[in-house]
Amino acid sequence: MKELQHYDKAAYNFYSKQGVLNLPVSGWDVFSKYFQKMCDNLSDLGILKALSDQKSWENKFPFEKEIIEKEHIIVVTDAQLNIVHATKNIFHMNGYTPDEIKGLKPKMFQGEKTCKETASKIAKAVKSEQPFEAVILNYRKDGSTYNCWIKGAPIRNKKGKVVNFIAFEREVA
Known part of the structure; x- marks a missing residue:
């Protein structure tokens, strides 16, 4: 285990700067899954921040809380409702990878x-550029169904123009 000593210290330093202070210690297989999940989450956070900066979003969203704490899926579309980003954790809800759905409409x-x-x-809420919250029956890639809680809203740039729509999602019973 001596070979992991430097890795542990580097991982601690990295994650503490990200605000993540709890790491599993019970086994490498558990840690490996957790580590991949955290890498995916941090990658998504970077992409969402870059998108927010690029499009000059008027409001900032608590992405860390939504992704890391609440484990929500985040889907962002352009103003024409084409998916421009979905967090990697969407795969666990419906079997689609973000790359498979990019450019498509959430109606899929x-x-x-x-x-x-x-x-x-x-x-109607989207067309009138209003926030909404609903539970809707959706379909997974394999054709099975699931109930999806969605909290969506338009995103305006600093000039007040709608440039994106965002949806926070999770599977519910």
């Missing part, structure tokens, strides 16, 4: 059993 997750009334309420 809906299907035959999706409640038309709920979908219509969401569409």
Whole structure:
């Protein structure tokens, strides 16, 4: 275990700067999964911050809290509702990787059993550039269904123009 001594110290220094102070110590396999999850989360945080800066978002979102603490999936679309970013943890909810859905519309997750009334309420809120919150039946890549809680909102730039939409999501019972 002496060979991991420097790694442990480097990992501690890195994660403490990120505000992450708890790391598993019970086994390498557990740590490896946790480490990959944290790497994915930190990568997503960097991408979301860059997108926010690039598009001059008027409001800043608590991405660290949403991704790391609440383990929410974040989906960002452009103003025309094409997905420009989805956090890597979306794969665990619906089987799609972010690269597979980039450029597509979130409606791709809906299907035959999706409640038309709920979908219509969401569409109306988006069209009128209003925030919304709903639970909707979505479809996974394998065709199975899941209930998805979504809290969405338009994102305006500093000039007041809607440049993106954001959705915080999670699977619910």
